[in-house]
Amino acid sequence: MSYRDVYEGWKSDPEGFWLKAADTIDWVTPPTKALDDTNPPLYGWFADGVCNACHNAVDRHVEAGNGDRVAIIYDSPITGAKGKLTYAELLEQTSRLAGALSAKGVGKGDRVIVYMPMVPEALVAMLACARIGAVHSVVFGGFAAPELAVRIEDAKPKAIIASSCGIEPGRVIAYKPMVDQAIELSSHKPEFCVVLQRPQVEAPLVEGRDYAWDAFVASAEPAPCVPVGGMDPLYILYTSGTTGQPKGVVRPTAGYMVSLMWTMKAIYDIEAGDVFWSASDVGWVVGHSYICYAPLLAGATTIVFEGKPVGTPDAGTFWRVIEEYRVKSFFTAPTAFRAIKREDPAGEFVKKYDLSSLKFLFLAGERADPDTIVWAQDHVKVPVIDHWWQTETGWAIAANPAGIELLPIKLGSPTMAMPGYDVQILNDEGHPIPAGELGAVVIKLPMPPGTLSTLWNAEKRYISSYLTTFPGYYETGDAGVIDADGYLAIMARTDDVINVAGHRLSTGAMEEVLASHPDVAECAVIGVSDALKGQLPMGFLCLNKGCDRDPEEIRKECVKLVREKIGPVAAFKTAVVVDRLPKTRSGKILRGIMVRIADGQDYKMPATIDDPAILGEIEETLSSIGYAQHG
Numbered sequence: 346m347s348y349r350d351v352y353e354g355w356k357s358d359p360e361g362f363w364l365k366a367a368d369t370i371d372w373v374t375p376p377t378k379a380l381d382d383t384n385p386p387l388y389g390w391f392a393d394g395v396c397n398a399c400h401n402a403v404d405r406h407v408e409a410g411n412g413d414r415v416a417i418i419y420d421s422p423i424t425g426a427k428g429k430l431t432y433a434e435l436l437e438q439t440s441r442l443a444g445a446l447s448a449k450g451v452g453k454g455d456r457v458i459v460y461m462p463m464v465p466e467a468l469v470a471m472l473a474c475a476r477i478g479a480v481h482s483v484v485f486g487g488f489a490a491p492e493l494a495v496r497i498e499d500a501k502p503k504a505i506i507a508s509s510c511g512i513e514p515g516r517v518i519a520y521k522p523m524v525d526q527a528i529e530l531s532s533h534k535p536e537f538c539v540v541l542q543r544p545q546v547e548a549p550l551v552e553g554r555d556y557a558w559d560a561f562v563a564s565a566e567p568a569p570c571v572p573v574g575g576m577d578p579l580y581i582l583y584t585s586g587t588t589g590q591p592k593g594v595v596r597p598t599a600g601y602m603v604s605l606m607w608t609m610k611a612i613y614d615i616e617a618g619d620v621f622w623s624a625s626d627v628g629w630v631v632g633h634s635y636i637c638y639a640p641l642l643a644g645a646t647t648i649v650f651e652g653k654p655v656g657t658p659d660a661g662t663f664w665r666v667i668e669e670y671r672v673k674s675f676f677t678a679p680t681a682f683r684a685i686k687r688e689d690p691a692g693e694f695v696k697k698y699d700l701s702s703l704k705f706l707f708l709a710g711e712r713a714d715p716d717t718i719v720w721a722q723d724h725v726k727v728p729v730i731d732h733w734w735q736t737e738t739g740w741a742i743a744a745n746p747a748g749i750e751l752l753p754i755k756l757g758s759p760t761m762a763m764p765g766y767d768v769q770i771l772n773d774e775g776h777p778i779p780a781g782e783l784g785a786v787v788i789k790l791p792m793p794p795g796t797l798s799t800l801w802n803a804e805k806r807y808i809s810s811y812l813t814t815f816p817g818y819y820e821t822g823d824a825g826v827i828d829a830d831g832y833l834a835i836m837a838r839t840d841d842v843i844n845v846a847g848h849r850l851s852t853g854a855m856e857e858v859l860a861s862h863p864d865v866a867e868c869a870v871i872g873v874s875d876a877l878k879g880q881l882p883m884g885f886l887c888l889n890k891g892c893d894r895d896p897e898e899i900r901k902e903c904v905k906l907v908r909e910k911i912g913p914v915a916a917f918k919t920a921v922v923v924d925r926l927p928k929t930r931s932g933k934i935l936r937g938i939m940v941r942i943a944d945g946q947d948y949k950m951p952a953t954i955d956d957p958a959i960l961g962e963i964e965e966t967l968s969s970i971g972y973a974q975h976g
């Protein structure tokens with residue numbers, strides 16, 4: 346069957362398409378209907394089905410006699426540790442942790458925050474929650490305590506499962522003090538914490554509140570899988586919006602399993618027993634979908650890799666892992682390839698390894714620039730597939746469905762819409778625009794199974810952020826083009842979200858932090874182009890009148906403040922002090938123009954600008970620190 350047949354098959358009978366896909370998972374009670382469209386613009390999938398995600402990801406493979414198959418490979422070039430967990434071992438660990446959690450009163454619908462680095466126990470923690478119907482919310486380790494606190498405040502977890510530390514090249518980061526500080530900052534207090542003590546750091550435990558993982562599970566009775574409703578949330582994953590308050594994306598259980606199962610074969614060409622590797626982090630959506638759930642649902646082997654593309658120990662690490670574990674499909678972010686290409690432009694490391702197991706290389710998380718794709722194609726010598734999605738969707742909106750049919754690759758395009766997604770390009774007035782013209786990328790409602798059902802505790806925000814600008818459509822927040830052949834290209838965000846090394850960050854959140862500095866009267870943060878990370882944040886600070894402190898000191902304090910409040914992942918290292926910010930006559934800061942100036946691009950003077958002279962001042966300041974270079 347061709348991609349076209351599959352896509353048209355879905356379009357002509359979405360209900361039939363998804364009910365058939367639903368046969369690939371085990372149900373306690375199978376759904377009688379796929380789509381619930383009784384409450385538009387909110388939709389549900391498999392609402393009357395009853396199931397359990399942990400059963401589908403773990404138990405059923407053991408029950409089918411595949412308990413000896415490797416579920417998780419752990420490889421940490423940072424610590425030198427390596428290990429394997431079979432499906433039977435994963436079942437043992439998961440059901441025991443689930444039992445210990447439920448003995449402490451954690452049950453269906455309760456939230457559990459997971460704050461862990463790339464260790465297999467992070468997956469065990471997620472699956473243990475799923476097993477007892479608890480809703481996990483994994484927080485990326487690169488976020489600082491105040492960001493963790495915001496998530497504790499919003500999700501109101503009964504428990505936190507954390508690791509004693511995360512390990513970055515050259516430094517060990519103690520996580521537990523951040524957990525303690527976050528609990529201190531939050532008005533909601535979790536009842537207890539479970540701490541995985543890693544050999545590098547022994548975390549101090551608070552008597553009566555904190556439990557060491559090993560002791561916690563030692564005497565626990567294994568817990569069975571708890572049946573949950575199809576629309577019951579499997580997890581909440583916070584992602585950046587335009588303000589400092591992150592959005593808690595809610596992922597319903599059944600549709601997520603069904604859609605992920607469909608993608609494993611259709612997009613990634615992965616079946617039971619294959620080795621699939623996604624070099625992301627469990628803290629991001631890619632980690633949820635393609636390190637944890639999808640490969641395990643499919644009965645494949647997943648790799649938990651605690652390392653970086655370069656420096657752990659060198660630019661050959663990825664190739665070593667692919668050779669050592671015979672990886673079939675590999676998924677990473679373009680920035681990782683840019684980092685490798687910078688260290689190994691001639692691909693000398695690639696040649697040292699046997700990559701014969703590798704069939705496809707998938708890229709997502711940010712725009713894949715043609716140079717990076719061509720370098721990867723030339724050196725890795727497999728099809729390099731860009732695909733586009735978001736935390737909200739949980740799986741690819743547009744991709745090249747390698748497991749159905751590899752479509753011709755067009756550089757700069759994540760190829761075409763996947764079944765379930767009717768992707769359109771609209772102008773500001775909400776009208777469709779001709780092929781080849783840039784506009785807002787939207788998805789006609791309903792979105793397919795697996796996509797978010799709402800924002801946690803914020804249904805109004807869900808509707809106003811995504812479903813209101815273009816009635817009847819989901820607004821992706823991306824701008825793009827569909828060409829005459831139906832190929833999509835994603836060009837930029839339409840909001841103040843930036844993408845730094847494949848990480849989605851809010852400039853608004855950084856502005857809120859900068860504005861809290863006592864000497865800062867006004868500020869703006871923009872994303873400037875960066876050859877390695879795609880974009881980097883840059884702050885503009887206007888100081889209070891009469892402030893006579895050294896601007897350099899204030900600048901440094903601001904950089905430190907963002908690191909302390911948001912975390913190192915923000916990569917906020919550049920700030921400049923300016924007299925004024927360019928604004929429209931109505932007071933709106935002209936961030937788009939500032940980006941063009943910083944990147945050395947031409948720009949059109951907006952008719953609404955309050956004082957054009959400010960742009961010259963900004964250009965001068967930026968060129969003095971190496972930006973605003975034309976050509």
Ligand code: COA
Pocket residue numbers: 462485486487488511513514518624625626629631653654655677678680681684709710845846847848877878912913914915916
């Ligand atoms: N815990 C604590 N700190 C973390 C962290 C974690 N889990 N992850 C990252 N950080 C820190 C880093 O140590 C770094 O700190 P520094 O400012 O002291 O150097 C900072 O956050 C930025 O990290 P990172 O974005 O990883 O940049 P880097 O310079 O260390 O590495 C790349 C650059 C390109 C190698 C790296 O960004 C990379 O591998 N990117 C791939 C991204 C990816 O897979 N994204 C997932 C989306 S699909």
Ligand code: AMP
Pocket residue numbers: 584630708709710711712713731732733734735736737759821822823835836837838844847848849
């Ligand atoms: P996140 O929710 O962190 O996965 O970030 C989603 C955003 O990253 C999207 O809305 C896009 O702006 C960007 N993005 C992800 N994948 C791609 C891609 N393949 N091409 C272009 N942009 C992408």
